[in-house]
Amino acid sequence: QKEVEQNSGPLSVPEGAIASLNCTYSDRGSQSFFWYRQYSGKSPELIMSIYSNGDKEDGRFTAQLNKASQYVSLLIRDSQPSDSATYLCAVAGGTSYGKLTFGQGTILTVHP
Amino acid sequence: GAVVSQHPSRVICKSGTSVKIECRSLDFQATTMFWYRQFPKQSLMLMATSNEGSKATYEQGVEKDKFLINHASLTLSTLTVTSAHPEDSSFYICSASKRQGPINQPQHFGDGTRLSIL
Numbered sequence: 032q033k034e035v036e037q038n039s040g041p042l043s044v045p046e047g048a049i050a051s052l053n054c055t056y057s058d059r060g061s062q063s064f065f066w067y068r069q070y071s072g073k074s075p076e077l078i079m080s081i082y083s084n085g086d087k088e089d090g091r092f093t094a095q096l097n098k099a100s101q102y103v104s105l106l107i108r109d110s111q112p113s114d115s116a117t118y119l120c121a122v123a124g125g126t127s128y129g130k131l132t133f134g135q136g137t138i139l140t141v142h143p
Numbered sequence: 144g145a146v147v148s149q150h151p152s153r154v155i156c157k158s159g160t161s162v163k164i165e166c167r168s169l170d171f172q173a174t175t176m177f178w179y180r181q182f183p184k185q186s187l188m189l190m191a192t193s194n195e196g197s198k199a200t201y202e203q204g205v206e207k208d209k210f211l212i213n214h215a216s217l218t219l220s221t222l223t224v225t226s227a228h229p230e231d232s233s234f235y236i237c238s239a240s241k242r243q244g245p246i247n248q249p250q251h252f253g254d255g256t257r258l259s260i261l
Contacts, residue, residue, distance in 0.1 A: 063247035074149075074236045074255040075187070119186065123247035129175050129240060131250055135186045 034058060035122050037134035044141055050107040052137050054120030057101065062124030064096055066105045069117045069136070078118075079105065110141040146170050147239050149253025157261055158229060164222045164256045166237030172217040173239035177250060178210070181234045193220045227260045234258075 035056045044050045052066075063082055067075035079094040081087045081103065087094045093106040103122075107114055120134040146169040154162050166176055175194055179187040191212050193199040199212035209231075211223040220239075224231055234257050238250035 063249075065249050067252075074252040077249050077251060080249050121250075129247055130177070130189065130192060133186050 034132045035120055035134040037118075037120050037137045039135055039137060041138040041140055044110050044139070046110060046112060046141055046143050048110050048141075050110045050114065050139055050141070052105040052107075052118050052120075052139065054103045054105075054122075054134055055101055056103070056120075056122045056132075058122065058124075058132075059098075059101065060124060061098075061101075061122045063122070064094070064103045065121040065123070065131070066092075066094060066103075067119040067121060068114075069119055071116075075119055107139075110139075112141050112143055115140050145249075145251040147173075147237065147251045147253040149237050149256060151256060152254060153257045153259075155259045155261065156227065159226055160260070162224045162227055162258060164224075164235055164237070164258075166220045166222070166239065166253050168218045168239040168251075171239075171241055173220075173241065174217065175240055176214055176220040177238045177240075178212060178220075178222050179236045179238065181236060181255075187236065190222075224258065227258070229260045232258055232260045 037054050066079045069075045081094040081096045091108045095104045117136040119136045121131040148167045150165050178190045181187050190205045191199045191201045193212050193214040195214050195217050201207045214220040236255040238252045240248045240250045
């Protein structure tokens with residue numbers, strides 16, 4: 032079982048729709064959860080951090096965390112073609128402080 | 144804030160050359176820096192964790208004599224790929240984070256270095 036699992040996609044949504052990206056993790060001691068966006072040929076860029084159960088909103092992005100279910104998600108409202116990228120879920124804490132464990136990434140395509 | 148600068152952005156060199164990559168945190172003190180490698184269409188693979196003033200901790204399977212890491216200050220870490228060969232061609236990315244209490248802070252990534260060994 033992978034430590035952090037994401038649906039690799041590709042996930043295709045029309046412009047203006049809500050894109051929903053999901054991630055599950057296996058280490059119950061995990062404390063910090065991050066979503067990164069990576070455009071092709073570029074390095075990852077931090078979009079959201081979430082540390083406690085519930086929702087956290089930042090502009091068009093909402094991160095949701097459910098530690099009991101070991102599940103974290105990212106919603107992108109009013110999706111734009113510029114949101115087309117690979118989205119990486121990353122988890123930290125638990126057995127090794129500071130190190131991130133990445134999922135394999137979900138490829139999102141927003142078509143006009 | 145939290146800007147990480149990485150140089151060079153691209154290197155093309157002959158087999159057997161040693162290549163040095165620099166990673167700097169520009170507006171914060173990075174207690175920990177990380178070095179990753181990424182092959183096409185794959186996720187990031189952590190190579191090593193670097194703490195200022197101490198030896199780097201390498202992940203299993205990463206040759207410490209091949210990939211030399213130095214973290215001389217709170218704002219600078221370097222990765223040297225010694226005697227590089229074509230199989231070392233990859234996208235190398237550094238990241239840095241601040242240590243603030245027990246909560247893991249996010250890692251901020253440099254722009255990456257695309258290394259091509261001929």
